[in-house]
Amino acid sequence: MKKLIINHADNTIQEVELTAEEITLRNNIHADEIANRPSAFELSMANLRAKRDAKLAETDYLALSDNTLSAEMTTYRQALRDITNDLETVADVEAVTFPTKP
DSSP states (O other): OEEEEEETTTTEEEEEEOOHHHHHHHHHHHHHHHHTSOOHHHHHHHHHHHHHHHHHHHHGGGGSTTSOOOHHHHHHHHHHHHTTTTOOSHHHHHTOOOOOOO
16 A cells, blocks of 8 residues: 655655555544444434424424414424434334325
8 A cells, every 4th residue: 555755845746655554544544434434224314304304494483482383283393303203223214204284
């Protein structure tokens, strides 16, 4: 495995082999990146929450202090907030059906 060394004084580029320490460091960093990647379930949940949050945002103006929410809208908004409850797998997330906006 090689790296490039750039000499800015004379604008030359030299290709040299990585040292054993550099290879170990690179491999450890790569392993950490892989270990810290979100799981498929975490990505699915993040996507679901983003969609849910957008639907809640569409009706936020109705929940302002100078408005009174209808019972149907209150139920709809609560159903949106509860949509992520009890989901444990990607299949659970993919099977979610959003409630119908009144």
